[in-house]
Amino acid sequence: MRPFGYAAPATLAEAVEALAAGGPGTKVLAGGTTLYDLMKLGVERPTAVVDIHHLAELAGFDTTGGDELVFGAGARLADLAEDPVLRRDCPALAESLAKAASQQLRNSATAGGSLLQRTRCGYFRAGPPYPCNKRRPGSGCAARDGMDRQHAVLGTSESCVAAYPGDWAVALLAFDARLDLLGPDGPRTIPLSALHREPGDTPQHEHTLADGELIVRIRVPVTATARGSAFHKVRDRESFAFALASAAVAVRLGRRGTVQDCRIALGGLATRPWRAHEAEQALLGEELTERSALLAGEAALAGARPGTHNGFKVALGIRTVADALRAAGRRAAS
Template sequence: MRPFAYTTAGTAVEAVAALAAAGPGARLLAGGTTLYDLMKLEIETPPAVVDVHRVADLAGFDTSGERELVFGAGARMADVAEDGRLRRDYPALTESLWRAASQQLRNMATLGGNLLQRTRCPYFRGGEPFACNKRRPGSGCAAQEGLDRSHALFGGSDDCIAVYPGDWATALVAFDAEVDVLGPGGARSLPLARLHREPGDTPQLEHTLEPGELITRIRVPVTPAGRGSAYLKIRDRESYAFALVSAAVALTVDGDGRVGECRIAVGGVATRPWRVPAAEQALRGQPVSDASARAAGEAAFAGARPGRHNAFKIELGTRTVADAVRVAAGRAVR
């Protein structure tokens, strides 16, 4: 690992100031499960790090609000996953948390840090000698003609098809979450859907935060569809693995058995958290049935662009969305 200068911050304001003072390339360190890991691999080589893992004003969360749920960016994944109200009213959110990583990692990782988790593409993490535009711009993308089983069906470019690996953001994007940030220029908010970038021809740029900005809170508008929600995750083993495919579905069911509000996103298959409005549209107003669930899954994957080894994720994803629709509908208040 390269040497790095270390400072800590006690508040969010201090953190932003410390980050500015630490100079170009400085990074925020929270749980460390992504950044410190990549620093060990020398894929991340920040000259300075500002430790925010004990910033008290980022740590809380409140799921009792009437208009929105509020999550401090420093809250730990494990703690939020245990929240009783959230488990009851937004099972897709808690499932996206406890089905991620291991309990040890969830005890460490923060909600804000997790949003910016970087890809698990083996050509990215493998370092030299693999070509990777994300790691070394201009070097090429080894995955395009390589072992692309884990790679993206959506949002890829000729320069990068690395999957965004997070579960939490996939669930959040279905719920129209907003992200609050604090930076040298003050505070602002943006929709989570606009936090991540598609790779395009600059895959090294993964998010839209300005230099020096810190995520402070994640807010989720209250919705009755939360109760009727599910996050399903299909992996190469039963636990402690990243998604081959995942699906977040939240819906309400009307008195006549038809789907009312409907929110669907898919994970493990796209270069950023991937909401699928076409699937929502296909399901909205339809009676809950195997056929309508399947149709939603098919609509979700209609525009997929598979590579050499990942075409199976179209059918797998279609079925996973359909399963998630069934589970969510089973939970929905009628």
């Protein structure tokens, strides 16, 4: 273990000050479920750590408001997953949390930190001698000619094909979540859709947060559509495995079962949480049937570019979307 500085600020304002004082080598410690792991592997080598896990300003959440759901960045995933209002009014969000990692990890992982978890690409985590543009820009991407079974088929580039691993961000994306941030230049709000970057030529830059900026809370608009929602996750094993493909979907049905509103977001298939707007549009005004659900899945995966070993993800992704839509349709009709 390499030596590093440590700060445990008493307030959110002090945390921002500590991040600014620490400089670009400073990392934030919230739940620690990603940072500890990557420090042990030598992937993350912070010069200082700012511990915010105890800040009461970040810990609360409120699902009882009529206009929006509010989640403090420090709220624990386990607590959110068990919230009865969330499970009733937006089951896709609750299911994305309940299916994320193990119960022990959910007890520690936080709502804000989960959005920023890093890829599970084995080459990224293994270190030398494997080249990885995320870890060492310009060194190459071992996955492009290596074992890419777990990797992305959407949003890839010549520099990186690593899949975004999270579930919570995928579900939030389907419901137009917004993030309240705080940094050295003060507060600002961004849509969640603007947080994650595709790799392009700079895969080492994974998000759009400014230096020293923290996620303070997540806000999700309350909609009638959210009650008819579902999160479907396909993985190699049912317990504690990352998604090969996942879909967070919601539908609102009108007369004769036609789709009046539709939300579709994908996980496990792309380099960032992926909103499938074309698939949503394809379903509007249509009756939700097995065929229309499969067509929506095909639209969602239309731009897929599989590698050597992950071509199966295209068909799997189509079926995952279709299965999630049918589950959401049953809830919307009840």
